[in-house]
Amino acid sequence: MKYGFGIDLGGTTVKIAYFDQEGTMLQNWEIPTVTANGGKQILPDIAASIRQFMDANNIADTAVLGLGIGVPGPVSGKGVVNKCINLGWGVFNIAEELTALTGFPVKAGNDANVAALGEFWKGGGQGCENMVFVTLGTGVGGGIVVDGRLMHGSHGSGAEIGHMVLDKNEPVACNCGKHGCVEQYCSATGISTLAKRRVAKDDAPSTLRGLNTVTAKDIFDAGKAGDAVALEILDQYYDYMGEFLGSLCSVVDPEVVVLGGGVSKAGAVLLEGVEKAFQKYVFHAASGAKFALASLGNDAGAYGAFKLALDAFGA
Amino acid sequence: MKYGFGIDLGGTTVKIAYFDQEGTMLQNWEIPTVTANGGKQILPDIAASIRQFMDANNIADTAVLGLGIGVPGPVSGKGVVNKCINLGWGVFNIAEELTALTGFPVKAGNDANVAALGEFWKGGGQGCENMVFVTLGTGVGGGIVVDGRLMHGSHGSGAEIGHMVLDKNEPVACNCGKHGCVEQYCSATGISTLAKRRVAKDDAPSTLRGLNTVTAKDIFDAGKAGDAVALEILDQYYDYMGEFLGSLCSVVDPEVVVLGGGVSKAGAVLLEGVEKAFQKYVFHAASGAKFALASLGNDAGAYGAFKLALDAFGA
Numbered sequence: 102m103k104y105g106f107g108i109d110l111g112g113t114t115v116k117i118a119y120f121d122q123e124g125t126m127l128q129n130w131e132i133p134t135v136t137a138n139g140g141k142q143i144l145p146d147i148a149a150s151i152r153q154f155m156d157a158n159n160i161a162d163t164a165v166l167g168l169g170i171g172v173p174g175p176v177s178g179k180g181v182v183n184k185c186i187n188l189g190w191g192v193f194n195i196a197e198e199l200t201a202l203t204g205f206p207v208k209a210g211n212d213a214n215v216a217a218l219g220e221f222w223k224g225g226g227q228g229c230e231n232m233v234f235v236t237l238g239t240g241v242g243g244g245i246v247v248d249g250r251l252m253h254g255s256h257g258s259g260a261e262i263g264h265m266v267l268d269k270n271e272p273v274a275c276n277c278g279k280h281g282c283v284e285q286y287c288s289a290t291g292i293s294t295l296a297k298r299r300v301a302k303d304d305a306p307s308t309l310r311g312l313n314t315v316t317a318k319d320i321f322d323a324g325k326a327g328d329a330v331a332l333e334i335l336d337q338y339y340d341y342m343g344e345f346l347g348s349l350c351s352v353v354d355p356e357v358v359v360l361g362g363g364v365s366k367a368g369a370v371l372l373e374g375v376e377k378a379f380q381k382y383v384f385h386a387a388s389g390a391k392f393a394l395a396s397l398g399n400d401a402g403a404y405g406a407f408k409l410a411l412d413a414f415g416a
Numbered sequence: 417m418k419y420g421f422g423i424d425l426g427g428t429t430v431k432i433a434y435f436d437q438e439g440t441m442l443q444n445w446e447i448p449t450v451t452a453n454g455g456k457q458i459l460p461d462i463a464a465s466i467r468q469f470m471d472a473n474n475i476a477d478t479a480v481l482g483l484g485i486g487v488p489g490p491v492s493g494k495g496v497v498n499k500c501i502n503l504g505w506g507v508f509n510i511a512e513e514l515t516a517l518t519g520f521p522v523k524a525g526n527d528a529n530v531a532a533l534g535e536f537w538k539g540g541g542q543g544c545e546n547m548v549f550v551t552l553g554t555g556v557g558g559g560i561v562v563d564g565r566l567m568h569g570s571h572g573s574g575a576e577i578g579h580m581v582l583d584k585n586e587p588v589a590c591n592c593g594k595h596g597c598v599e600q601y602c603s604a605t606g607i608s609t610l611a612k613r614r615v616a617k618d619d620a621p622s623t624l625r626g627l628n629t630v631t632a633k634d635i636f637d638a639g640k641a642g643d644a645v646a647l648e649i650l651d652q653y654y655d656y657m658g659e660f661l662g663s664l665c666s667v668v669d670p671e672v673v674v675l676g677g678g679v680s681k682a683g684a685v686l687l688e689g690v691e692k693a694f695q696k697y698v699f700h701a702a703s704g705a706k707f708a709l710a711s712l713g714n715d716a717g718a719y720g721a722f723k724l725a726l727d728a729f730g731a
Contacts (some may be wrong), residue, residue, distance in 0.1 A: 106685035175489040175701055178563075231570040246669070248493075251560050254669025255546040257700050264699035265663040277699060352560070352667065354569025384592060386490060386571050 103415065104160070106151055106171040106205075107219075107407030109212065109399075110134065111188035112369070115147055118403035119154065121165065122415055124223055128154070131405060144195070148202035149244040166201065167206040167411035171402045175257035182400030183257060208409040210251065212402055214259060216361070218251050219405030225359035225393040231353045234395070235262065235346070237364035241284040241291075245353055251409075260348055263288070267341060286341040289363045291315045292321020296320050296334050296339075303328050321367040335374060343378025351384040361395025364387045368394065418730065419475065420720030421466055423485040424714075425449065427502035427650045430462055432460065433718035434469065437481065437730055439538055443469070444718060455503040459510070463517035470672075482513065482521040484725035486530030486717045490572035498572060523724040527717055529566050529574060531676070532559020534720030548670045549710070550577065550661070550681035554600040556592070558607075560668055563584035564719075577664055578603070582656060603658040604632045604678045610656075611635055611649050620645050636682040650689060658693025659662040666699040675712025683709065 111134060118129035132150050135142040154160075172195060175187035180196025188252055196207040210218070217226075217234035226232040227351045232246040241263030242287040245252040253259045263284035263373070264277055271281035285291050296315040300307065307330035308323050309315050320338075323331035346358060358379075365371060380388060397404055421426055426449060433444035447465050448458040466483070469475075487510060489500035511522040525533070532541075532549035546661025547561040556578030560567040561692045564668040568574045579592055580600035582598040586596035599607050611630040615622065620644035623638050624630050635653075638646035661673060673694075680686060695703060714718055 182417065222533045229570075241502050245577065247562050247567050248564065248565070252668070254545075254702065254706060256669050259667075259669045261666045261669070261699040264666045266659050269659055269697070275624050279697065279699070344584055350666065351579045352574075353567070353575045354571050354574045354576070357572045370691060382581050382584070382594065384576040384594070385571065386576060389571060 109402030169406035237360035347382025424717030484721035551677035662697025
């Protein structure tokens, strides 16, 4: 039996997990991400933490097949990071540098794509060959698996599905500078925007009016309690999600669409609403896609990162 | 040196071509597609035609690595055709059946995907790893190559990019039954519709008014001659194309977008117009995609079909 590490590098913490080659997470922990000085300390910190863990547990170097790491920015197939603004990083080969620091072979990928690979391997997409993974968080990110392989894209940031255009006439700009991106309607922030706009439209009574900030959870809760305005907002949300995923799946034709991120905590009611709207917008040949919730939560990135290493250096 | 056949099976003719393993098309010809009796004669006709060609040219069976065939309908990775309405076909394994008839191994794929593979190999996408191929004909079809491999999709008809949604408020239904598909605006038929709608809107003078039916060529020609109405129609067309390809490339992040089909005969002016609009809609990380014209014309399907066989059975 061989072992390895999956590393999920975020803007505030680094999640590190130790796996056996079957994908059992044997141990996991976090260290802070030190972004000072252009993030120069990040990789040495990771290397030291892994070495400390190995020493404490008497793990021989020969038992380790390699490391995988998910990075919050574009990464080429050869491991070249092309700027991670959150970390202060420029352009360099992270795989080579982390190998030099640890002595182990390293495979790197974009964090959203890597999380998709984790859900594909051990989460909501288990057992399928083609999968679309969507994270509905502050933004909308995701990853696409085609015939069992991650779609990295030719510039290393592949599957920027949150920036497909849904309404080119949207007056407000997206964070990316374009107008009417999926992210502006379908993210946790997006559904709050839809709520704000709906509430401002007229005087219809709603429990949402009493709130200072309306979160995705508030809207789903009010919907469950039968609040008519909340139900209207949810219908509009499902319609945007259906159009977005209908277009996307007409292209990708996956077996499964896995929904993760904060909004997905709404659970079955979300799946049901989205799937119904999806059928209105998807091309018939791709309409058999199943919907599932992500099941690995914050560990998806570590699972996927280890899988990257396993695919590259295992057996 | 080994050899093989690429077969492009259409609703009225079957194009058959003989290749060496380097991809040189040594010979090509056509036979009619006999769709009577549920298309039962189609595969025996192909087998007989290939055998006749081999006999006439003294080609030994041992020189042939295999056959590839593109089919106008969904085909699974294992060669199972799932209904070709134009041919009268139901569900059966075309690879097994054509192997039984010819004695050669067979690989089958959807015709639009196979044409994409042809352009990727020997046409407008040569030398890249990730490509989007778009045919702008009566409809909008295409294929997507990810890391050198065709994206077939889990139901075998992958990359139905013509049925991404551009305007869900479109009152007229698409042939597929949905509303506002890419195909309704971006196909040769689509641009004629845009012209009809624009001309009907007011009394602005235009040479397009004199015509019974306005074709894509008429519109591009009038645009070149400075017709203001035609230029407006073209701007609208480029905007739809830009939105469509901007969304698609934000997902796929290809190096090259290859445009083929009837509308692509407009040439450089089309590329220029589309690329400009594309920059407005694509996510910045994917904005480096280059635009190129398809270069294999009606032979793309035969090239791609042979490439399928070469990838599967060649050395």
